[in-house]
Amino acid sequence: MADFRSDTITQPSAAMRQAMHDAALGDDVFNDDPTTLELQRYTADMLGFEAALFAPSGTQTNLIAMMSHCQRGDEVIVGQQWHTYKWEAGGMAVLGSIQPQPLELQSDGTLALADIIAAIKPDDPHFARTRLIVIENTVGGKVLPLSYMREVATLAKDKGLACHIDGARLMNAAVALAPQHKLTPQQMARELCQGYDSLSLCLSKGLGCPVGSLLLGSHDLIGRAKRLRKMLGGGMRQTGVLTAAGLYALKHNIERLADDHANSRCLADGLSELAAQQPNLQQQLTVIEPQTNIVFTDITPALAERLLPYLTSHGVKVTASHLQTHFGPRLRLRWVCHLDISRAQVLQTLTLISQFPGN
Numbered sequence: 081m082a083d084f085r086s087d088t089i090t091q092p093s094a095a096m097r098q099a100m101h102d103a104a105l106g107d108d109v110f111n112d113d114p115t116t117l118e119l120q121r122y123t124a125d126m127l128g129f130e131a132a133l134f135a136p137s138g139t140q141t142n143l144i145a146m147m148s149h150c151q152r153g154d155e156v157i158v159g160q161q162w163h164t165y166k167w168e169a170g171g172m173a174v175l176g177s178i179q180p181q182p183l184e185l186q187s188d189g190t191l192a193l194a195d196i197i198a199a200i201k202p203d204d205p206h207f208a209r210t211r212l213i214v215i216e217n218t219v220g221g222k223v224l225p226l227s228y229m230r231e232v233a234t235l236a237k238d239k240g241l242a243c244h245i246d247g248a249r250l251m252n253a254a255v256a257l258a259p260q261h262k263l264t265p266q267q268m269a270r271e272l273c274q275g276y277d278s279l280s281l282c283l284s285k286g287l288g289c290p291v292g293s294l295l296l297g298s299h300d301l302i303g304r305a306k307r308l309r310k311m312l313g314g315g316m317r318q319t320g321v322l323t324a325a326g327l328y329a330l331k332h333n334i335e336r337l338a339d340d341h342a343n344s345r346c347l348a349d350g351l352s353e354l355a356a357q358q359p360n361l362q363q364q365l366t367v368i369e370p371q372t373n374i375v376f377t378d379i380t381p382a383l384a385e386r387l388l389p390y391l392t393s394h395g396v397k398v399t400a401s402h403l404q405t406h407f408g409p410r411l412r413l414r415w416v417c418h419l420d421i422s423r424a425q426v427l428q429t430l431t432l433i434s435q436f437p438g439n
């Protein structure tokens with residue numbers, strides 16, 4: 081009925097498939113796939129970078145970025161919960177011989193500037209060479225504001241470090257921030273990137289492509305990145321079938337991310353209301369306010385035991401992870417809104433939960 085597990089599950093639309101079907105193709109390892117060259121140029125121009133490179137996944141564009149910035153024995157400052165540190169199988173250490181320096185996140189998803197400064201190692205043979213700061217935006221669905229992005233970029237420059245944005249969902253941040261800055265989402269995304277040496281942008285999440293990520297940076301960085309992509313097995317051939325989807329997504333699917341944000345707001349408000357009204361949910365379900373397309377709800381293990389099978393049996397899919405809170409153990413459910421979740425599906429899901437037995 082509704083698959084909230086991730087914005088990666090979206091199916092390419094008929095129009096996107098048509099664009100893939102019609103794409104002009106070459107061999108991207110020979111650098112002559114016209115559609116891929118066009119996507120790379122289009123995105124670099126849109127976001128204010130010199131060049132771009134298409135790769136199979138965001139994990140790979142992040143890894144390529146870190147390996148492009150760092151030598152063996154260099155160090156990268158990351159967040160404890162960040163994808164680059166926690167969700168990429170330790171790739172930077174395993175394949176790049178790069179040491180991660182993880183920092184605790186603040187509740188707003190930022191790394192405190194004082195913590196970053198304290199983590200930068202002096203030039204001393206005892207220490208790894210701190211080389212790069214990675215920032216993730218959005219992070220757990222939270223938006224890092226433009227002022228903070230600028231502060232980190234300035235700090236990196238002052239300290240002689242490179243800085244990279246893991247912007248798997250950067251467009252969600254841009255869509256959320258654009259109105260208050262009176263910019264288009266595209267202009268907003270460009271502002272968020274200003275001062276950064278590289279960006280990884282996922283096409284296969286909210287933008288709705290079946291495959292692919294882009295790495296953006298200087299000509300020099302992308303030159304190094306190309307060799308690393310080949311080394312990692314990410315050099316692909318008739319990539320135009322995939323990059324045509326990317327071009328389609330960047331031209332048609334950015335503004336509509338606002339619908340996903342509105343749907344997650346509707347879901348969160350509806351769940352909060354049900355949690356306040358229904359005896360079987362009271363004290364057992366708390367909703368964390370969404371900023372973009374991701375809603376988290378924490379439920380007690382007792383409720384989880386009944387609610388999760390109920391949702392599953394009615395075709396509502398979510399992901400769940402265990403966590404410890406001040407109130408005891410909880411299951412954190414993650415509800416991601418995306419291209420293939422309509423407002424009607426959100427409302428049906430709320431109706432389903434309002435009919436959850438035990439009222």
Ligand SMILES: *Cc1c(COP(=O)(O)O)cnc(C)c1O
Nearest residue numbers: 137138139140163216246248282
């Ligand atoms: C999804 C994601 C990635 C990349 O994931 P892939 O599945 O490898 O494309 C990177 N960073 C963040 C923050 C993500 O959410």
